[in-house]
Amino acid sequence: MPKVLVLGGVGFIGRNFVAHLVQNNLADHIRVADKVLPATAYLSDAHKKVFADPRVEFKQANLVNAAAAEKVFTRDDGTQFDYVFNLAAETKYGQAEEVYDEKVFQLSLTVAKEAAKRGVQVFVEVSTAQVYDAGKKPSAEDGKLKPWTLIAKAKLKAEEEIKKLPGLNLIIVRPAIVYGPSDILGITPRLIMGAVYRHLKEEMTLLWTKDLRLNTVHVRDVARALWHVAATKAENGGRMGPVVAGTVYNLVDKNDTDQGAVNKHIETIFGITTGFQGTMISQFAKLNLDSVTEDVNDKHLQPWSELCKSGGVANTPLTPYLDKELLKDNSMSIDATKIEKELGFAYSHPEMTEALLREVIDGFVAQGIWPQGTTK
The missing domain is CATH 3.40.50.720 (NAD(P)-binding Rossmann-like Domain)
Incomplete structure (x- = not known):
């Protein structure tokens, strides 16, 4: 070997x-x-x-x-x-x-x-x-x-x-x-936002539209x-x-994941409603992205800190913080048929599912770095 x-x-x-x-x-x-x-x-x-x-x-x-x-x-x-x-x-x-x-x-x-x-x-x-x-x-x-x-x-x-x-x-x-398990910077910040909006009892409204590819x-x-x-x-x-x-x-998997698909899972996992600002408001936000980024993160960081404190989580690498590079309308739209056609590779997880996202959260809870009781 x-x-x-x-x-x-x-x-x-x-x-x-x-x-x-x-x-x-x-x-x-x-x-x-x-x-x-x-x-x-x-x-x-x-x-x-x-x-x-x-x-x-x-x-x-x-x-x-x-x-x-x-x-x-x-x-x-x-x-x-x-x-x-x-x-x-x-x-x-x-x-x-x-x-x-x-x-x-x-x-x-x-x-x-x-x-x-x-x-x-x-x-x-x-x-x-x-x-x-x-x-x-x-x-x-x-x-x-x-x-x-x-x-x-x-x-x-x-x-x-x-x-x-x-x-x-x-x-x-x-x-x-x-x-997947141990993800901190990929989809996890959005999952943390779901927990925050469940805590705040508010709708989670994101920039751009549901069709933005992720x-x-x-x-x-x-x-x-x-x-x-x-x-x-x-x-x-x-x-x-x-x-x-x-x-x-x-x-890339077969899911053609976009913001709408991620939000549907977040709605189910956390029992919240979600929505989007739409193109017009988002374009205005894009012109003031430094300020918008600061406001967005201020909105999420304190409630997450409160959730962790009340849940007995003293130290965690997890954060809902999103850098302004990730708040722009950059579409992550990828074609990965080459590895399948040339090398016969097949995906074991061709679609993002609620169960796979819950596995991420459950893993963090088991480690004591995500507060218990945040999901539906």
Whole structure:
């Protein structure tokens, strides 16, 4: 079985990917490298068990540093890792462009250079579908590139640079909005807003319309797809297989998720009503987005804090805060048929369901980082 290196493996997608490897017995050695210690990362009991597995080895490292990256890639027995997955990147919105240049672009370039130097069989770079033009038409892998967040700009810059590295057996994966157990920044802020409006006994009214696309993909399908592209490339002779070095694959479920679909689930889960401001009011808000963002977050943060306090939640990484980059009318509309047609990949969670969203909330409640009694 292959030896696997997971960079950024303590993060949301990373921990679920490591769980997939362990639970399906896909690797005999899994090294996880991350700047964050598992003990401080709000791991669920299931994920703590995964990280305690004897096949899993953790190394703390700042992967922006070339010397640290070299140590992470070096095995004691002198052999190389077969597959390397780069999930390490700054994921928090609203930071300075310099932060993303260092912690997204420079980091990816550093670890990709190390992978190329060592000739690993497959290097999978996890990017984002935010690199596409945010129009209504679904973007396939050859679609117009127009990144609409600073994270996406840094990711695209990294993609373009690491494609130039000789000897790098590169595969790029661009997921839509990822949700599922341990999701903090994807759909979860909207779920928290649902709890807030249940507490306030008010209608939850969002900017824009119900048709604004928020295409999604479940984290377990992302984990399965990452392994699928790597294993398919390796099993078919590396460069000569059906997965050509530098190939890009989008990941998105069959739900064609939009704001309306998400809100329907929120209405059912929290027993509230929801609505939308419509285009005219939203366009006015867009002209005053800094002020609107501040007002929106002020509306949600205090009630959430009160809910947590009354529910005995002392510390939580969860917040309803939405950065202004995410409040714009940018459509996440993605076409991901390529990975299905070329590689035969099939989604295990083709549609977002109430049960899958409740699983997210229930998991947080079990961890003691979401107050009990907020759902219907």
